[in-house]
Amino acid sequence: MTPQAQAAAPPNAAAEAALEFVRDGMQIGLGTGRAAAAFVDALGRRVAAGLRITGVPTSDATAAQATRLGIPLARLDEVPRLDITFDGADEVDPNLDLIKGYGAAMVREKIVALSSDQLVILVGPEKLVEKLGERGRLPIEVLPFGVALVRRELARLGLDGELRPGPDGRPLATDNGNWIFDAQLRPPLDARALERAICAWPGVLGTGFFLGMADAVIVGNGDDVEVRQR
DSSP: OOHHHHHSOOOOHHHHHHGGGOOTTOEEEEOOSHHHHHHHHHHHHHHHTTOOOEEEESSHHHHHHHHHTTOOBOOGGGSSOBSEEEEEOSEEOTTOOEEOOTTSOHHHHHHHHHTBSOEEEEEOGGGBOSSTTTTSEEEEEEOGGGHHHHHHHHHHTTOOEEEOBOTTSSBOBOTTSOEEEEEEOOSSOOHHHHHHHHHTSTTEEEESEEOSOOSEEEEEETTEEEEEEO
């Protein structure tokens, strides 16, 4: 066993199930967050055993983790197309529509997901909801200069929100150098209409809505795994 494999976490049932989608020679998008990190650990063990893949990370944190595990990486502009992306989510509804972004990487995650032939999501049962918005917030990545506009326009829609603070108390900066504005949601809501409205405002880079994008969701609960497919 290589040092990289020894550094990886113990096997995770959902992450191991996700590896069933992986084939030798694939170009793979690597998401951000706890579920994605568990998959990257599992992938690292498989790479150490001889699997040949190339990963495209969605955040600096994921890139650092993959590098530690010996996973070959490329930039998105260096690969013609990704075969599949693996990521987590913060909400999953019965239609496999998602809210992401609690980890503040949703814009890069969306770019990588839309550059892929498939998007596979890994979650625990606590992330399953009947209606999007049940957990109460929608992350929005905003240019710092545009925060006042976004706050005002959200208020016109009857939605409150606040800038997400970082560890130092200042606004949390994404890997893109922007800020995250967490809008408060109250379901039921028309996610597609809200997505269109918010993304039309200058200064908005993207929201945490991932609508009609997931091809499969792997729900892991201890050793039990359920695969839901669109």
